[in-house]
Amino acid sequence: MKTLSVQQPWASIICTGVKDVENRSWKPKDVPGRILIHAGAKRVPKDFDDTNPNLEVVSALANMKMFGILPQYNELPTSAIIGYVDVVGFDKDNNSLWAGAESIHWQLENAFLFDEPIEGVKGKLGLFDYPLDEDNLPPAHKVELNYPTLEGEHMTVHLSDESWEMLMKDDSVFTMDINDPYIIETICKEDSFELKPIKGITFKNGKLSATYKVKNYGWDAFKTPDGKEITYKLDNDGPEILWMYAIYELEK
Numbered sequence: 191m192k193t194l195s196v197q198q199p200w201a202s203i204i205c206t207g208v209k210d211v212e213n214r215s216w217k218p219k220d221v222p223g224r225i226l227i228h229a230g231a232k233r234v235p236k237d238f239d240d241t242n243p244n245l246e247v248v249s250a251l252a253n254m255k256m257f258g259i260l261p262q263y264n265e266l267p268t269s270a271i272i273g274y275v276d277v278v279g280f281d282k283d284n285n286s287l288w289a290g291a292e293s294i295h296w297q298l299e300n301a302f303l304f305d306e307p308i309e310g311v312k313g314k315l316g317l318f319d320y321p322l323d324e325d326n327l328p329p330a331h332k333v334e335l336n337y338p339t340l341e342g343e344h345m346t347v348h349l350s351d352e353s354w355e356m357l358m359k360d361d362s363v364f365t366m367d368i369n370d371p372y373i374i375e376t377i378c379k380e381d382s383f384e385l386k387p388i389k390g391i392t393f394k395n396g397k398l399s400a401t402y403k404v405k406n407y408g409w410d411a412f413k414t415p416d417g418k419e420i421t422y423k424l425d426n427d428g429p430e431i432l433w434m435y436a437i438y439e440l441e442k
Contacts, residue, residue: 191224191225191226191319191320191321191322191323191324192222192225192226192317192318192319193225193226193227193228193271193317193318193319193320194212194225194226194227194228194317195228195229195230195313195314195315195318196212196227196228196229196230197229197230197232198229198230198232198233198234198263198266198267198268199234199238199251199260199263199266200212201227201228201229201230201266201272202229202260202261202266202267202272202303203251203254203260203288204227204273204275204298204301205227205272205273205274205275205301205302205303205304205333206254206259206260206301206303206333206335207300207301207332207333207335208250208254208259208260208335208372209288209298210286210288210297210298210299211284211286211288211289211295211296211297211298212277212288212295212296212298213288213289213290213293213294213295213296214293214294214296215293215294216294216316217280217294217296218317221277221278221279221280222277222317223276223277223278224274224275224276224277224300224324225274225275225276225277225317226271226273226274226320226322227271227272227273227274227275228270228271228272228311228313228320229266229267229268229269229270229271229272229307230268230269230313231268231269231312231313232268233263233264233266233268234263234264234266238263239251239252245369245420245422245433246287246369246370246371246422246424247287247288248367249367249368249369249370249433250287250367250370250371250372252366252367252370253337253366253367253370253372253373255350255353256349256350256353256366257336257337257338257347257348257349257350257353258336258348258349258350258351258353258395259333259334259335259336259337261350262350262352267307267309269309269310269311269312269313270307270308270309270310270311271304271307271308271311271320271322272303272304272307272308273301273302273303273304273330274301274302274304274327274330275298275299275300275301275302276298276299276300276301277296277297277298278297278298278299279297280294280295280296280297281294281295281297282294282295283295284297287371301332301333302330302331302332303330303331303332303333304327304328304329304330305328305329305330305331306328306329308328335372336348337372337373337376338366338373338376338377339376340376340377340386340388343386343387343388343389343390344388344389344390344391344392345376345377345388345390345391345392346391346392346393346394347364347366347391347392347393347394348393348394348395349393349394349395350395351395353395354393354395354398357393357400358400361400361402361440361442362439362440362441363437363438363439363440364391364393364437364438364440365435365436365437365438366435366436367434367435367436368383368385368409368434368435368436369431369433369434377436383409383432383434385407385408385409385436387407388404388407388438389403389404390402390403390404391404391438391440402440402441402442403440403441403442404438404439404440405439405440405441406438406439407436407437407438407439408436408437409434409435409436409437410434410435410437411432411433411434412433412434412435419432419433420432420433421433
């Protein structure tokens, strides 16, 4: 079965079904259809988020880890075949968050993550063959995309084990990145970074749940060590956009 080697965390983000584009400088002659995703040997560097220039991607990744959609970077498998996805076409002008400039965009759909990775597999350049039968693949599942939901003025937020433990240690405040295309429509008013009114939040972690009243809510900007607000542009001619996080003050 055709296999593509991808570095982490991108390999795992593909298999969650969130990353719908893979950027390459080349493409095969024919659309390959279903392929296996191999996670390369390189582990995610400790400064990965700090050195990523795309702050919307950084926000999306931070929230994915907090919501339990993506494991922490140090938990991601390497040198392993971790799942599969359908490659359905190619283009060069995709507007996905994950589409890189001056790249050939492999369009991805129908991603699955193997229940257990196939470990100890060395990657190769290009599409390479791995002895798996497409009609008899190991058990796999679609990852639940547990993004926050809003009903009226009450929000439900799923948390990873680590984020749940942090909340239990300090449940006076909850924060999450705003500049995340996957949640901004949920927490912000239309065509605005102004937060929607929230009166309560229910946090969930598996069978555990805890509900809080929201005393106050607002936002703040991420800042450099010397206190300067961090901004970015979506394009060279666009306006400066603040890199922000939402703050919810909680009470039982």
